[in-house]
Amino acid sequence: MTKLKIGLISEHASPLATLGGVDAGGQNVYVAQVAQHLAALGHAVDVYTRRDNADQATVVDWQPGIRVIHVAAGPACFIPKERMLFLMSGFTRAMLDHMHRESLHYDVMHANFFMSALVAANIRRHTGIPYVVTFHALGKVRRLHQGKADGFPHARLSIEEKVARNADAVIAECPQDHDDLMQYYRVKPEKIEIIPGGFDPAEFWPVTKSAARQSIGLAPQQPTVLYLGRIVPRKGVDTVIEAFALLHRRGFHSARLLVVGGDSIQPDPQLTPELGRLQELARQQGVHEQVHFTGLRPRSMLRLFYSAADMFVTAPWYEPFGITPLEAMACGTPVIGSSVGGLPYTIRDGQTGFLVPPKNPAALADKMAELYANPASLQAMAARGVRHVRERFTWRIVAQQLEALYTRVAEKQIINRASVAAINQNVRHRSFHSRQGLALLDANQTARPVTRPPHKKAIFLDKDGTLVENIPYNVMPERIRLMPRAMQGLRLFCDMGFELIVVSNQAGVAFGFFPEHMLQGVENKLRDELAADGIPLAGCYWCPHHPRAALSAYSALCTCRKPAPGLLRMAARDLHIDLEASWMIGDILDDVEAGRRADCRTVLIDNGGETEWKRNALRIPHITAPDLYQAALAIGNFDKALDLQATQLSPRKYETR
Numbered sequence: 001m002t003k004l005k006i007g008l009i010s011e012h013a014s015p016l017a018t019l020g021g022v023d024a025g026g027q028n029v030y031v032a033q034v035a036q037h038l039a040a041l042g043h044a045v046d047v048y049t050r051r052d053n054a055d056q057a058t059v060v061d062w063q064p065g066i067r068v069i070h071v072a073a074g075p076a077c078f079i080p081k082e083r084m085l086f087l088m089s090g091f092t093r094a095m096l097d098h099m100h101r102e103s104l105h106y107d108v109m110h111a112n113f114f115m116s117a118l119v120a121a122n123i124r125r126h127t128g129i130p131y132v133v134t135f136h137a138l139g140k141v142r143r144l145h146q147g148k149a150d151g152f153p154h155a156r157l158s159i160e161e162k163v164a165r166n167a168d169a170v171i172a173e174c175p176q177d178h179d180d181l182m183q184y185y186r187v188k189p190e191k192i193e194i195i196p197g198g199f200d201p202a203e204f205w206p207v208t209k210s211a212a213r214q215s216i217g218l219a220p221q222q223p224t225v226l227y228l229g230r231i232v233p234r235k236g237v238d239t240v241i242e243a244f245a246l247l248h249r250r251g252f253h254s255a256r257l258l259v260v261g262g263d264s265i266q267p268d269p270q271l272t273p274e275l276g277r278l279q280e281l282a283r284q285q286g287v288h289e290q291v292h293f294t295g296l297r298p299r300s301m302l303r304l305f306y307s308a309a310d311m312f313v314t315a316p317w318y319e320p321f322g323i324t325p326l327e328a329m330a331c332g333t334p335v336i337g338s339s340v341g342g343l344p345y346t347i348r349d350g351q352t353g354f355l356v357p358p359k360n361p362a363a364l365a366d367k368m369a370e371l372y373a374n375p376a377s378l379q380a381m382a383a384r385g386v387r388h389v390r391e392r393f394t395w396r397i398v399a400q401q402l403e404a405l406y407t408r409v410a411e412k413q414i415i416n417r418a419s420v421a422a423i424n425q426n427v428r429h430r431s432f433h434s435r436q437g438l439a440l441l442d443a444n445q446t447a448r449p450v451t452r453p454p455h456k457k458a459i460f461l462d463k464d465g466t467l468v469e470n471i472p473y474n475v476m477p478e479r480i481r482l483m484p485r486a487m488q489g490l491r492l493f494c495d496m497g498f499e500l501i502v503v504s505n506q507a508g509v510a511f512g513f514f515p516e517h518m519l520q521g522v523e524n525k526l527r528d529e530l531a532a533d534g535i536p537l538a539g540c541y542w543c544p545h546h547p548r549a550a551l552s553a554y555s556a557l558c559t560c561r562k563p564a565p566g567l568l569r570m571a572a573r574d575l576h577i578d579l580e581a582s583w584m585i586g587d588i589l590d591d592v593e594a595g596r597r598a599d600c601r602t603v604l605i606d607n608g609g610e611t612e613w614k615r616n617a618l619r620i621p622h623i624t625a626p627d628l629y630q631a632a633l634a635i636g637n638f639d640k641a642l643d644l645q646a647t648q649l650s651p652r653k654y655e656t657r
Contacts, residue, residue, distance in 0.1 A: 004043045004406055007106040007129070008035055009116040011091060012081040014049040016060070016068055025230045026323045027136050030197055031112055037399035039065030046104070048095055048119075050087070051076050058098075071095055081115075082151035085159075088115050092122045105129065107410040108168075110402070112136060114156055117163035130168040130413045132193075132405060135160065137320045138177075140184040145318035146234060161185055168409045171195050171402075173321035174342035175515075179553040189556075190570070193405050194516045196345065198395040199326040203299075206332035206386060207307035215304045223255040225368065226309035226333070228302065229324050231261045231274045236315035236338065236358065238281055243313070243364035245285035250369055257291045260305055267293040306331035310378065311371055317358050319343055326393050329353070329385030334378060336367045345515070346393065352385035392515070401520055412574070455578035458538065459493045459635075460568055460600065462586030463504035465609040466628070467526075470587075473508035475518040477525035489628030490535050496636060498582075499538040499575065502526065503567040503594075506542045510549030516542075538575055541567040562586075563593035563618075568600065585631055588612075589619040601638075603631045 008031055015032030035045045044065055051058075051070035054077075060068040073091035074084075098104070109124075109131040111117040120131035139156040164170050164185045172178040172194045181187040210220045218224060225247075227240045237259060244257045262272040269276030275293065282291040297305065306312065312328035314337045321342035325335045329346075335353035337343040349355040354370075356363040371378045464470040469481045490500060502523075509516045523540040530537050543562070549555035560566035572579050584595025584602045587609030595602035596618045604610070604621035605628070623638060625631040 004107040004403075004410060005105070006038060006043055006045045006406060007104075007109040008045060008047045008112065009095075009109060009119055010047060010049050010112040011071075011073075011088070011115045011119065012050060012084055013112065014052075014068065015047055016049075016062070026197065026321065027112055029323055030134070030136070033198065033200060033395040034110075034399060034402060035066050036063060037395045038402065039063060040396075041399055041403055043403070046106075050074070050084070050091060052078050069095075069098060071098070080151070081113075082153075085115060085153055085155065088118050089122075091115075092119045095119065096123060096126060099123075099127070108132065108406045108413075110134070110406070111163075111167075114139065114160045114163060117167065118159055121163050121166050124166075128413070130409045132169040132171055132409060133163060133167045134171040134173065135164075135177075135320070136173075137318075138180055138184065141180050141320075142318060149233065167191070168413070169193055169405055171405070173197055174345035175551055175553045176341050176345070177320055182553070189558075193401075195398060195401045195405065196342070196393055196515075196517070197321045197323045197326065198393045198398040199323065199330045199389060200395050201330065201390060204303050204306065204327045204330040206330075206382075207303060209308060212304045212307035216301070216308055218256075218308055223252065223372065224309045225255060225257045226260065226305060226312050226328070227257070227314065228260040228305060228312070228328075229314065231259075231263075231272050231278070233274055234317050236317055237274070237278055239315040239359055239361050239364060240313050241278060241281050241285060241287070241291060242361035243315070243368065244291065245282075245287045246361055246365035247368050247372075248287050248290060250365070252369070252372060253290075255290065255372075257287070258305065258309070259291060259293045260295075260297055260302075262293070262295050265295050265297075267295040302327065303331050306333050309333050311336060311353075311368065313364065313368070314338065314343070315356075315358065315364060316340060316343075322346065325353075326389050329389045332382040332386050334371060334381040334385060336364060336371075346389075348384070348388060352381055352388050392518075400524075401517055404520055404523075455576050455581070456499050457497065457581035458499040458501050458571070458575070458577045458583075460501050460503050460571070460582060460584040460595065461628075462562075462584075462588075462591045463502050463522075465587040465607065466585060466591070466605050467502065470609065473511075473513045475508070475514045475522050477521050480522065480525050480529070482529065483627060485627045485629035487530075487533055487535070489630075489632040490530065491533070492629070492632035492636065494535055496632075499577065500530070500535070501538050501571050501575070501577075502540040503562070503571065503584075504540075504542055505561050506544050507546040507549075507561075509542075509544035510546035510551055510554035512550045516544050519544075539571055541571050543567055563590040563597065565594050565598035568594060568598040572598075583635055585628065589614065589621075592621045593618045601635075603635065605631065 010031045013027035013031055017028050035047055038045050047068045048071055050073050056070045058070055062068045071091050071094045073094055074087040106129050109120045109129055111120040111131055111133040113136050117133040124131055139160050143150050164187050170181060170187055170192050172181055172192050173196050178192050178194055181192055213220055227237055229235055262275055264271045267275055282288040306328045312333045312335045316338050319341040325337055325346050328335050329352055335347050337347050338358040339355040340358050344355055347353045347355055354367040356367055461467045467486055471479055508514050519542050527537050543560040545554050545556045545558040545561050547557050579599045582600045584591060584600045587605040587607055589610055592602045592604055601622045603623045603625055606624050623634045625634050
């Protein structure tokens, strides 16, 4: 993997900020952890954020491989993010000036939030540096949930549309985010990549409950419910308090609710306005002695709070992703959360916790009571939660997925620049020879023809039953096994000059059997397996759709699901493949039809994979073979026969054909 120079832009959310305040939460964690784990992979990372304190140095060498660059845009003081949009032109100029002074050029920029994306889009206009964007929250969806309480200017909505349309890739943090980008912003599905947030196992792990409670001053046997996060209205802390009051009235008098967060170490309604409303609500509900507002706590202590709690409760109206539920599960604490945004993606309902409707204290209280009534179930959920997040949601996994996306975007930009340069050169070449040709025609001569660079030829490979053993819906790398004699066949293809490209339907995504991002692990496994034998894999292209999908984001009559030819055409466009010189190989006739519709020649691997045998003119393979090795031998003979036939044709015979 080529090491990258990456520019992270996060205009209001600094990785150096103290967490828990009005504008310091999940995005700060995201930017900090992404930067650290990308640096751990060997990449160089600069984080650009607005200077909000006159004492901040312009450049802070934060950690090995990471710099935080404070951009002078507006007064060096706190400004709510809702009032920051007018500062972005100054932010852009200051960032460009800094890049010019240090002669910086990034392989890719990753913008966080819509204002950072506006900056990245303008910088790309000046420098050509590609950018990807994680919105963290979408203005149109936010307004649906918050209405007039949304303090952002209306211009946010049109800006989000433009930057999403112009971005090289848009990162959705969960399937709901993916759906919202398509529905409200008309972002093309091929531009969207689902990459979640994460947690760091070196920061969050289960601490024994007795030790954790002792460390934070709780009685060892006291039932404890935890809310931890920002103290703002949309987080639904009022719903948590009302649900806890219902639990108290049902006889759970010894339980305590901890509310961790705010803008100060000591809870202060003057500094955190929402805090005063919540304290009054606890008094009205008769649980002010059982609800303990702790104020802000350092991040190093958070695992103790998570581990001390019997359950973690979060009840937002709208939550694009939500990192705190991951942290809670990592500490062995089941989560009860609103069924909104990213929470249904991270919480396995009935397995690692429960999902409830938002703004519904009664439903929340029911699930809290259910967990307390079933200690064995609570413990089982705790164990499953730890396994669940460690397998899917570590920052290391997130950084690897981002690394793969950045690399594709950067390489595509290089290819695009080379293509533009080649086109410009070709135009100049043709223009020169046209002028030369006109001059020579007077001398009864002919101008020289312009030759185009040759395209590559490829072997398009179906995955399951063709390249690897057919284990339905398998995305576990350790269970992937190549088919017998597959490696010998692939080696022959390479010797014949073919690129190798995997094209595969992956309806398991559409049915909710596994998230789309897990396909990256499949690709990595295939690349490693082939590379160990000196065989390069040019690309993997997946179709996650199905017309009867369980997940609405993937319910589509798409052009990429075989027997449609979309995957092949997409790969051909990306990798400069001559489809007419290429072959599609698969074990069912849908693969054959996809190949023929893409103008490829085709091979059917007849190993029992095809069961329907629906025949038509597009579903007749050029070759039938039992495995990839025999397919490679047959293709070699087929191409030799065509070459021999072509050399035996005289010009006159060729013209009459």
